Every structure is written in structure tokens, then in C-alpha cells.
Amino acid sequence: MKNAKEYRSKTLKGRNLAWLVATLVLDALVLLVIAFHTAIDDLTPTRIAAIRLSLTALLPIPVLILSSLISSDHKAILVFWRLKHPLPGARAFSVHAPADHRIDLAKLKKNVGEFPVAERDQNSKWYALYKQVDSDPSVVDSHKNYLLFRDIAAMSLLLVPTLPAVLYFSGIDSTRMLVSAAWFLGQYLVVAFAARTTGIGFVQNVLAIHASRKVSGSKQAAPKAAAAAKEGPSD
Numbered sequence: 001m002k003n004a005k006e007y008r009s010k011t012l013k014g015r016n017l018a019w020l021v022a023t024l025v026l027d028a029l030v031l032l033v034i035a036f037h038t039a040i041d042d043l044t045p046t047r048i049a050a051i052r053l054s055l056t057a058l059l060p061i062p063v064l065i066l067s068s069l070i071s072s073d074h075k076a077i078l079v080f081w082r083l084k085h086p087l088p089g090a091r092a093f094s095v096h097a098p099a100d101h102r103i104d105l106a107k108l109k110k111n112v113g114e115f116p117v118a119e120r121d122q123n124s125k126w127y128a129l130y131k132q133v134d135s136d137p138s139v140v141d142s143h144k145n146y147l148l149f150r151d152i153a154a155m156s157l158l159l160v161p162t163l164p165a166v167l168y169f170s171g172i173d174s175t176r177m178l179v180s181a182a183w184f185l186g187q188y189l190v191v192a193f194a195a196r197t198t199g200i201g202f203v204q205n206v207l208a209i210h211a212s213r214k215v216s217g218s219k220q221a222a223p224k225a226a227a228a229a230k231e232g233p234s235d
Contacts, residue, residue, distance in 0.1 A: 022151050027187070031163075031180060074213040075154045078188075079195040080170045088138045089126035090119035092207060100204040107126070108211035132215050142202035147197035156188035 025073070070078070076086035088096065093115035097103050109115060112129060114121050133139055163184060164177040 019148055030183060061126040070154045077151050078154055078157055079150050079192050081155050085119040087123050088203045090128035092122050093202050096200050096203045097207050102208045103211045109205060111214045116147060129210055133206055133209045134211055138205045142198055142205050145198040146195060146202045149191050149198055153188050153192040153195050156184045158189060159184045
């Protein structure tokens, strides 16, 4: 069972890394057009394939570095725009459960016990419940999507000030620098909204499972899961 969970975790990270690299490849192609005035007609399928192949080989390490520059809590702040208790599990029982019509609150309370009120306690209890159903397909899928969009949002925002500085020292004019910065800012806003939506859906999927059936041990908070809840499900 432990090996199966480790395999799922590695598979999830591998899939997200591939999408993160693909996103930066697309951004690189956009920058060729915006910042370096590469004619779209020059981007033939053969040339695009060559650029994609070379960037796919070179980008994984920079992507991992960019992704690790910001902590999980700070990434959540960038997505949910909340300084205190930004993780979506912090409002699992007070906001997200009542908003989901799939969740029968009476059945959920019967299966998992009383709902905590404090945001930190809500996140701890939700995380313990998540660990009991973390292999459910709906939970795995929504978890993967949340982490993917969250990481793309964080990397996009990092590039908003970084890219203009690089372009400046490359001799690019201010107009193209501003347009490039605007591209990444717009990308951040769109992807942050997607991360917020999938993050809330992730929380609700966990609670929907516990509302539909009694999961063994769901009324007992697992000590290890509660202790780890400070970081949230950010593997």
C-alpha cells in the first residue's frame, strides 16, 4: 500500500512537470513573437518542433527551481489572496461544504463528527479526512489540477518582474518589455482563478466522499495527518 501511494505521488508530480514545461514552451514561442519580433510565418511546424524539443530537454531543472522558490503557503496566498490561513481546507466546513449541493451536511456531520470553527482547525480536520480518501480518482484528479494551476500561477507571477529585467539587458525596447510583462500578468490572473476553482473543488470532493459514505476512522483525527496539515496537501 505504501509503495502504491509513493507511485501515485511520483506519477502526479511527473504529469504536472510535463505540463509546466509545456506551458513555458508556449510562453517562449509567444515571447519570440512579442519581444523578438519573430514573424509568425517563420515559425514553421519544423521550427516549432525543434524549439519544443530543445526547450523540453532544457527546461525541467529551471522549472523545478522556479517552482521551489515559493513555499506552498505562499503559493496559496498568491492563488486565494488571503494572508492568514490561505489554504482552501481552512474554510472547508464553514464555506466550501455548504456551497456544494452534492454534500448533505447532516450526513457529513454524522460521518465525520462535529465541524470545527477555527480556520486552522478546519484545515487540520479536512486534511485528516483527505488522507483517508487520497487514492479516490476524483480526489487524485482535482489534487493534480490544483497543484498544476497553482504552480503555473506562481511561476507566471515570478516572471512578471524578472522577464522585463532580462529583456532590458538584452537591449529590448520598453514597449516590448511592457507587453511581455502584461502577457505573464494576464496569464497569472487567469491561471490563479483556475487554481482557486480547482482547489475549492479538491476540498469539496473529499467532503463529498465522506458525506456519501462512512469511511473507516473518519471521526478520529489521525495525529500525523493533523500535524502535517500546516503545509497542506502540497506534495
